[in-house]
Amino acid sequence: xKVLVTGGSGFLGLEICxxxxxRGIATSSLCRRPSTALEQLxxxxxxxxxxxxxxxxxxxxGCDAVIHNAALAGVSGPMRLYWAPNVVGxxxxxxxxxxxxxxxxxxxxxxxxxxxxxxxxGVTEDLPRPPGHLAAYPQSKAAGExxxxxxxxxxxxxxxxxxxxxxxxxxxxxxPALARAVRAGRLLMPGDxxxxxxTTHVRTAAHAHLLALDRLQRSSEAGGRAxxxxxxxxxxxxxxAHRFLRAADINARWCAVPPRLATAAAAVxxxxxxxxxxxxxxxxxxxxxxxxxxPHYFDLTAARRELSFEPPIGFEAGLAELxxxxxxxxxxxxxxxxxxxxxxxVPS
Numbered sequence: 001x002k003v004l005v006t007g008g009s010g011f012l013g014l015e016i017c018x019x020x021x022x023r024g025i026a027t028s029s030l031c032r033r034p035s036t037a038l039e040q041l042x043x044x045x046x047x048x049x050x051x052x053x054x055x056x057x058x059x060x061x062g063c064d065a066v067i068h069n070a071a072l073a074g075v076s077g078p079m080r081l082y083w084a085p086n087v088v089g090x091x092x093x094x095x096x097x098x099x100x101x102x103x104x105x106x107x108x109x110x111x112x113x114x115x116x117x118x119x120x121x122g123v124t125e126d127l128p129r130p131p132g133h134l135a136a137y138p139q140s141k142a143a144g145e146x147x148x149x150x151x152x153x154x155x156x157x158x159x160x161x162x163x164x165x166x167x168x169x170x171x172x173x174x175x176p177a178l179a180r181a182v183r184a185g186r187l188l189m190p191g192d193x194x195x196x197x198x199t200t201h202v203r204t205a206a207h208a209h210l211l212a213l214d215r216l217q218r219s220s221e222a223g224g225r226a227x228x229x230x231x232x233x234x235x236x237x238x239x240x241a242h243r244f245l246r247a248a249d250i251n252a253r254w255c256a257v258p259p260r261l262a263t264a265a266a267a268v269x270x271x272x273x274x275x276x277x278x279x280x281x282x283x284x285x286x287x288x289x290x291x292x293x294x295p296h297y298f299d300l301t302a303a304r305r306e307l308s309f310e311p312p313i314g315f316e317a318g319l320a321e322l323x324x325x326x327x328x329x330x331x332x333x334x335x336x337x338x339x340x341x342x343x344x345x346v347p348s
Contacts, residue, residue: 002026003213004063006050006093007070008043009035011172012108012163015206016067017043023210030059030070050089053096060096065104065216067209068093071144073110073173074137074281075288076270081279082140090144094151104157104216106209107148111164111228111298112138112291119195119294125162125226125302135287145226152224159212160226161205164296167244168202169321175244177282182245187252190262191293193238198230198297201318204311205229211307227303233315234297247322263289 003020007013008029014037020027021041028044029035038045048055050070060066072085090107097105114120115138116130133139145160152158167174181187208229215222238254245252266289273283303309313321 001064001217002028002062003065003067004028004030004046004059005067005069006030006059006089008038008045009033010069011170012166012202012205013069014038015168015202016069016209017041019203019206019210028059028063030056049085050092051084053092056089056092056096057099060093060100060102063100063102065106065213066093066097066102067106067108067213068148069108069209071108071141072137072281075135075291076273076283076285077136077279077281078274078277079136079140081281082136086137086140087143087147090147094147094156097156098151102156103220104213105148105151105159106212106216107145107158107160108209109145109148109160109162109226110138110141111162111230111296112287113142113145113162113226115287115291115296117290117294119290120296120298121196122297122299123228124299125228133287134290135285137281138287149224149226154220157216157220157223159216159223161208161212161229162226162298163200163205163208163229164298165197165199166202166205167199168318171202171322174199175248175322178241178244179248179250182250182252185252186255187241187245188255188257189238189241189292190257190289191259192256193241193254194236195293195295196234196297197237197240197295198232198234199240199315200230201311201313201315203313203318204231207312208303208307208309211309215307222306225302225306227307227309228298228300229303229309230298230300231311231315231318232300233311234295235315237292243319244322247319259293262293 008017009031030046046059148158148160266286269284
């Protein structure tokens with residue numbers, strides 16, 4: 001079997017490639033820039049953009065399966081930034097899978113497609129999609145996921161996975177965002193951090209993709225479903241933040257911003273960003289504030305039953321793996337169009 005991974009040079013994509021090559025599976029990747037890490041794994045690299053159907057066609061040709069992992073993630077920014085990679089790109093992948101008679105497609109979605117006011121507490125995949133989304137990222141990912149699930153049929157079996165807050169060694173999102181949010185030993189965060197949140201170690205997320213691929217390989221009729229993926233170990237956000245910071249040798253005191261004040265600041269930030277037509281993807285936003293204030297954890301029964309899913313690494317063991325990360329190594333130089341409280345920007 002030959003498998004194409006879109007976005008193979010990214011955080012999750014690279015781990016998926018590692019696990020595929022560890023099985024001895026011929027693996028290639030479609031990404032926008034050359035990757036030394038992929039080269040070291042001996043992975044064939046196709047350079048191109050998801051929005052370019054010809055580039056996607058060249059990468060898909062000759063493959064037996066595709067893991068479509070590439071996407072633009074963020075908590076703010078206009079839809080025009082997200083539509084091309086997350087919707088047009090997904091449509092191109094589906095069309096080229098059909099054109100080249102690829103039989104299996106595993107799609108990386110996000111649990112944020114189901115997020116709604118009030119949060120998510122132990123929900124299943126049967127939960128209806130929310131009537132609207134607070135940001136362009138989850139809205140575009142929901143549209144992409146719908147395309148993938150609708151495409152499922154005898155000629156192309158599809159599955160969509162919904163991991164949430166992916167972290168681990170080399171994490172470019174969650175831990176660095178927390179580190180950037182620390183100022184003078186204080187972590188300014190909305191609320192008291194008591195909301196329960198599940199997360200996903202990068203090895204767990206990649207493992208789920210290979211399980212989904214196995215499932216589709218065993219039965220071409222399997223698929224057409226989305227699955228929540230996580231550690232199955234929801235913890236208070238405050239605990240998660242402190243544990244991740246301590247893993248990076250950062251000690252910080254949680255300083256609670258009143259939720260009403262934080263929510264008002266997020267609304268003002270959203271309005272300012274729209275006014276100046278900002279393209280920032282990690283600015284303070286109503287979507288980010290909702291995820292920081294509200295619970296989000298999931299019932300993983302369907303993935304366990306149908307994909308034989310179990311996290312290969314627990315939260316404590318994963319935390320022990322984390323290496324020290326220097327906060328100054330992460331660029332946070334984007335200028336905000338209006339003053340806002342400092343909060344971590346965490347695509348999920």
